[in-house]
Amino acid sequence: MGLPPASSAGTVTVDIFSSAMILLVLCMSHALAAGAGAAYVPTDSILLNSGSTEDAADADGRTWLGDQTKNKNSFLSSGESRISTAAQQDPSLPSPVPYMTARIFTEAATFEFPVSAKTQHFLRLHFYPATYDGLDPACSFFDVTVAGGGITLLRNFSAYANAEALTQAYLIREFYLPPAAATGGTLRLTFTPSAARNGSFAFVNGIEVLSAPDVYGGAASLVGFSGEDVAVGGSSLQTMFRLNVGGQFLPPGNDTGLGRTWYDDSPYIFGAAVGITYPAADNVTIRFPSTAAKMAAPVDVYGSARSMGPDPQVNLNTNLTWVFQVDAGFTYLVRLHFCELQMSKLNQRVFDVYVNNQTATAGADVIGWAAAPAVPTFQDYTVYVAGGPGAAELWVVLHPSAASKPEYLDAVLNGLEVLKMNDSAGNLAGLNLRPSEYSDAEKQQEKEEEQFASSGTSSGMLKGAAGGAAALGLVCAICFAAYSRKRRRAVMGGVGSSGGWLPLYGSSTTTSRSTISGKSTASSHLSSLAVSLSRHFSLAEIRQATNNFNEKLVIGVGGFGKVYRGVVDGGTKVAIKRSNPSSEQGVNEFQTEIEMLSKLRHRHLVSLIGYCEEDEEMILVYDYMARGTLREHLYQSSSGGGGEAAPLPWRQRLEICIGAARGLHYLHTGAKYPIIHRDVKTTNILLDERWVAKVSDFGLSKTGPSSLDQTHVSTVVKGSFGYLDPEYFRRQQLTDKSDVYSFGVVLFEVLCARPALNPSLSREQVSLADWALLCKRKGKLDDIIDPALRGKISAECLAKFAATAEKCLSDHGLDRPAMGDVLWNLEFALQLQEAADAGAAPPLPPPGPAAGEHAYAHRQADSIAGSEMSEDSTDGVNPVFSQLINPKGR
Incomplete structure (x- = not known):
């Protein structure tokens, strides 16, 4: 009783973290558009x-x-x-x-x-x-x-x-x-x-x-009262949620002339049963039954769907559920949009619809409602959400109707709208929202931004599009971004009242919360794989390792908390990152870091040894990186005076960049699905005692597209000022090219030994990325490189390195190289430098990576769990990208 073969409808498995969110999306195929018809032209x-x-x-x-x-x-x-x-x-x-x-x-x-x-x-x-x-x-x-x-x-x-x-x-x-x-x-x-x-x-x-047009006229079934309807026509409505279920974000221009915005539905799905999404097959044409029906929703909404999946046993034991925060004390119009894209006969797919734990429809059959496949239809329900002033929840649940004995035990939905109806006094107003607890990643960025505003340290979120530092203005604009950040906190739930319909986008989490003595605490819901691959330290062991968190052992402080130097197992040096126990930061970062790093092993990724979750403490234990962050060795030593260490030589900087690129390339291509770091910067590139670079801090990391049909994942914007991909910020569509942009900033930071943002400089120089690109285009790049490097970089090497960094900072992700190409170019730049140092002629560039070799093909080769490597193993990248000319280890 499974579903038809996935190939018949291009079925794609969707991860709960995947959500397509902002700006333009590609139109459906011309076959779908054939049913769209002319757009409505408003008279007013x-x-x-x-x-x-x-x-x-x-x-x-x-x-x-x-x-x-x-x-x-x-x-x-x-x-x-x-x-x-x-x-x-x-x-x-x-x-x-x-x-x-x-x-x-x-x-x-x-x-x-x-x-x-x-x-x-x-x-x-x-x-x-x-x-x-x-x-x-x-x-x-x-x-x-x-x-x-x-x-x-x-x-x-x-x-x-x-x-x-x-x-x-x-x-x-x-x-x-x-x-x-x-x-x-x-x-x-x-x-x-x-x-x-x-x-x-x-x-x-x-x-x-x-x-x-009269889009919401007529009557709607009153949930819980069989046979009774509520008149909707004549009511005033407020849009609370409008979702393109199983599809992508649709901006107003993709609507039917009504200027409506349709959001992705995945942030509202409850639990792990997210089902699968699929588009209409190429040979399917959406056929609207009437001109009025064309106004209900755009063809793109009906051209994609979310169903429960092919396993009937799983489907019988789960529900497809969406949960919404709404204002209590109002009646809501819940409109469900359907268009059967897979079935062709009655009783093939039949399911029950529940709204707020009450049966809305038993035995729903989309073919029966629409009288034919690929014909849009919708069903309206009204439900009163009881309660005093404040927040309440509205649930929409679909479950296979086993009693109908359908051919396939499944449920499906294409679109969903929730609109508040005015009460008897003509009122639509609810209470203002209350800021809820937000993620530690947000708090970390906020704290770093406050430090940046007061000290000039480059941390936080976005600088703006390339060439856009002038648009941001001077220091006041940068400080305002930190101020604005406080208003953009992830709140997947727990707000005081819904009141509005902008989606509550944020990373979903399986961490549950309880309250002990008035204080919130997280209970671990780590995967069994993460638990098995990560050592659990007792709090007593951690206290012993840090001499009871002795302040003299603090080697760093971040938004998550303090980082201590420690010793475990009788002599092994470790870095211990402790969440601030007086705050509620860190739950999401704590979980993401363990889930990611427990599955990843690579010479150029920092290794997670274990964790401690005890007595409301959240602690992560890493390999100790004796030489700290890359940034420390760029700024604190570049002057060479005052007793500081000598500046890093150019070749060593190149090798550090190559190591970091290998780590990022492994993240993007060495696992079953790409992993996007989302916070690449010089403070997240650590150096061990042998100066080996390791990428660290995976608290904001995100699993990338899970199939060739997906080009990005959509999520709330997270990152750091000066490093964040402007295209990701504009569209909120995340790709591995977002990491490439950030790495391009790192490359210029290594070359110029100055922060990504420096508000003390003139307006055009505030952003390193903008300033470096401008200088390069004017042929004045030599004027801004680190004085300690002048005359020590060969012309050929500098040209290759700068061109690589420039390409990484392209405005559009499609114009940026893949991380494998970046790695290839950096290794060739190193060969050029070595040839110059040896007095030899510059080598000819070797053939580049084969087209497509470092994309999805690599992901199919290794699963995350099967890609572990020891410190002494190879770098885990395809040999075509490594040791291009000289076959010696680096």
Whole structure:
């Protein structure tokens, strides 16, 4: 009773950590597009860029009207206000328009939009809670109401608090308003600062008003009351979640003309039963039954699906479950989108649908609903979520219907929407979100950013796109990025109230939490493989190894906690990283580090010896790296004075870079699936007593694409200022080329012996990547290399090394080399230097790696568990990339 062969539908197994999230995605095949039809053209289309003095286009090419055009307060009919520009631009904004300008209200003010009186409208409000005219965004609380029908959209709303809890720099609130909201052909929208808070103010950055067809009209089944329906038409709705189940992120331009955004569903899946996702086969054409049906969801939503998988026994014992945080005390419209892409007959795949532990539909058969395969359909349910003010959960569960005796025991879903319905008083407003506990990786970055802001140390998140340091501005902009980071915390759950529909993206975790004496503590859910490959130290052993955590043995401090030098087993030197016991940091990093490093063994990866998880302590034990970080030997010794060690010679720097490249190349290609480090920087390249480079700190690492059909994984952006791939930051689509970009910064850092970011320099020099690229293009690279290296690098070697670094920093990931190619070029650069040192003619470049040799083919050769190597083993890379000319060990 398994499913049809996977090849019939291009089935792809999906890892729970995989989530496609931001910006443009490739369209489905032309066969799918044949069923798409023409897009809806709204009769009313107003995009207002509040506070702007001129019209401007956003990143999607849509034109926004400046509401100060021709010195007129366009659409603002009453109330005093002023316009302002945000003090800083957060680099995660999708576009400056409409977020960088705002209209500020210190008293009630009303917009009047002339619209069609007999149609529905989408209303979208855009908020960027930055500093305007010195006003603290944390002091902004306000109401937003619509006069028609007495609708309250937001009450005592704080964009700042919600953005902080949702880990977003900006917010979008989307509402679907009935015709009654526009009385007399005018939609009146009023912003009122909260009277209960002194000094409060209201603001808005952008307003969208678009007419829409009757997408959510009619009636919906009332869950728990068989045969009873709830009228949805005429209600005001707020979009809470809109998901392309089993598919990729779809931006507004990929919708049907309604400007809706569809997110990936995987962050909301509960448990390990994530099922499989698959696209429609090439010979399948999506056929909409009517013009109205085309407006329900774009063809791309119906062209992919998530099912439970081919194993009937597993399916019978599990559910396909999505969990959402919502506001209690409201009724919700839950719309499930279906399109059968695999089955062709009735009773082949039949399943039950549950909403909040109540049967919504028993014996659901998509073919029966749609009357044919590849025909879209949807089912609407309403459910009341009880409880007092605050957060609640809404569950959607699918389970095979064994009672129907179908041919295949499976369930399937293509799309899912959750919309809040107004209550009897016309209210849609929920409580503001509360910032919840966030991951240690986020806290580590926040702490490093604060240190960077005060000391100039380069740590944290993003510098911006190549050539974009000027856009970031001077130190204030860099410090603001650290400030903004505090608002972008991963909150996969535990917030006070949902209130909004921007997804709570973040790395899923199997770590559960309990509370002991009021303090949260994590219990280990490490895999059996991780446990078997990692030694468990008792806390007593750790205390003995560190002389009870003697401060004199501290060799480093990070966001996770302090790192101690220690001795175990009667003489083995180790580095012991202890999570700060007074905080709740480190759960995600602790788990990821053990899971990753317990499976990886390579000469150029730092080795994890074991861990300790006892009495609320989280401790990791590593091989001791006697010479510390690469960064220490670039900055603290480059001057050569004051009793410091001599600067690292160029050849040694090259060999360190080659070692680090080998470690990263192994991560990308030596395992079954690629592993993306996500935090490549000179502080995460450690050196042992023999100066062998080892890549360390896998707390942010992520498993990469699991098949040839996937080009990336999508995830919240994590990394460090100055090193982070700008394309990854813009799109939130992570690939191994993101590590390549970071490594390119490392290469220039090694060459120039200066931090990746230095706010004390002039504006164009703040970012090393931007400054080095500019100097190289102007032919002035010699001016910025480490003075200790001048005259000691052969021209041929420098040209090859700099060209390699430059290629790594290409704006687009597709233009960057694979790490195998980077390694190949660095080894050739070393050969060029050796030839120059020996007075020989430069060698000719050997043939490069065979096309495709270092991509997915390598991954198929070795599983993670089977790729262990001892310290004395070979480097674990294909020989074509190593010892290119001289067959001697390095």
